[in-house]
Amino acid sequence: MGTLLGIARHARPKAPMEVIDHARVTPETGIAGDFRGAMKGKPYKRQVTLIERGDWDAAMAEVGHSIGWQERRANLLVDGLDLPQTKGVRLRIGADVVLEITRETDPCERMEALADGLRAALTPDWRGGACAMVITGGEIAVGDDIRIEA
Incomplete structure (x- = not known):
C-alpha cells in the first residue's frame, strides 16, 4: 500500500x-477541473x-535539478507503491475511487x-508514469491510501 502525496490539475x-489537496473524481470528468479528464472518446484512456x-x-x-513534481x-503523485506496468490493473485511492x-x-x-536530458531520464521502466481511466468515482485527498486491487 502507498500514499497519495499530491494532486494537480490544469x-x-x-x-x-x-496543486490542490483534494478533488472529486468521476468517470465523466476525471479529476474535476482538469481538462484532460473529460476528453472525447469513450472510454478515454488518459483521464488521470x-x-x-x-x-x-x-x-x-x-539531470541534476530540483523541479516540483507537478511540472x-x-x-x-504516489509514494510507497510501485505503480503497475500492466494494462488493466486497478488501483483504489481512498475509500471509493478506482x-x-x-x-x-x-x-x-x-x-x-x-x-x-529530462525526457530521456523519464523514459526507462515507466519512470514517466502511468495513464489511467476512472472506473469508480468519489473524493480523493492528499494522504489517502492507494493500493492495488486484488
Whole structure:
C-alpha cells in the first residue's frame, strides 16, 4: 500500500498546473477541473496520470535539478507503491475511487524545456508514469491510501 502525496490539475492545454489537496473524481470528468479528464472518446484512456515520487526523484538526480513534481504534468503523485506496468490493473485511492491502468505515460518534448536530458531520464521502466481511466468515482485527498486491487 502507498500514499497519495499530491494532486494537480490544469484547466486547459499548456496551462500551469494547480496543486490542490483534494478533488472529486468521476468517470465523466476525471479529476474535476482538469481538462484532460473529460476528453472525447469513450472510454478515454488518459483521464488521470500518475507518477511515483521515487521515479521523479531519480530523474531529478539524473539531470541534476530540483523541479516540483507537478511540472511533470501528472495528476497524482504516489509514494510507497510501485505503480503497475500492466494494462488493466486497478488501483483504489481512498475509500471509493478506482482507476484502471491503460498505458505508460510517454514523456514529451516539454520535459526538455524543463531540463536538458529530462525526457530521456523519464523514459526507462515507466519512470514517466502511468495513464489511467476512472472506473469508480468519489473524493480523493492528499494522504489517502492507494493500493492495488486484488
